[in-house]
Amino acid sequence: MSTAGRQASATGDEPVGILVSRASQQISELVREEMRLARAEMTQKGKRFGRGGGLFGAAGLVGVLAAQALVATCIAALALALTWWAASLIVTAVLAAVAGVTALAGKKQIARAGTPVPEQTIDSVKADLAEVKEKAHR
Template identity: 70%
Template sequence: MPADGSHPTASTAQEPVGELVQRATQQLSQLVRDEMRLAQAEMSEKGKRFGKGGGLFGGAGLMGVLTLQALAATAIAALSLVLDVWAAALIVTGVLACVTAVMAALGKQQIDRASPPKPERTVRSVKADVAEIKEKAQR
């Protein structure tokens, strides 16, 4: 009850609440917009970092290939001290071919395990759920 002893009317009691609700709605809208801008800026920064990281990984992969080529040349040079150069190169090439074949077989095995590219267990589970729901709906 106000200090002057009068009773507040419904309109005066509702006005401040309405203003508070309106202000809260505006502040919430502004907060959501600010958070969206912050998220956008953060994702943009992360995207740039992912791009740089991907480029650096690509460069590292290229350097790795060059390193392996240098290692192969070193192995050929070392073997050529006791064998003819052609024999040393043939031995190193044979070893690299064997490593390649093993890696290809292991990679194919992993891909075969992943095929077909659909969540088979989940599909079976969903089908079972649907069947159970249909069964219960028919009762």
């Protein structure tokens, strides 16, 4: 060990090289620990999102069944005043009209959305490329 190294140890100060080495190791350990923590946290959140998605799916299925029960109830209520086939026909016509109006509204929204291409991003990239080319020619 050099004289400077012995003097540093005797006074409690350590050479810069050793300090940098320790700092590098500690930073590396810290990053690994943070990555483990992030992985554990994301795993836990992923499980919760999965459970939540499954519960939303189940709620959707039960909602569809409830809507079917409501339709049957409407038919039964109308059947008190009309024959069952007329009540069924009226409810079917109303549901078909709602489906048609909803489909037209959806088609209109899709037409307004335009093409599924990120046009603004493409324009921005083209402008960036043009600027880079212009600066390269200067």
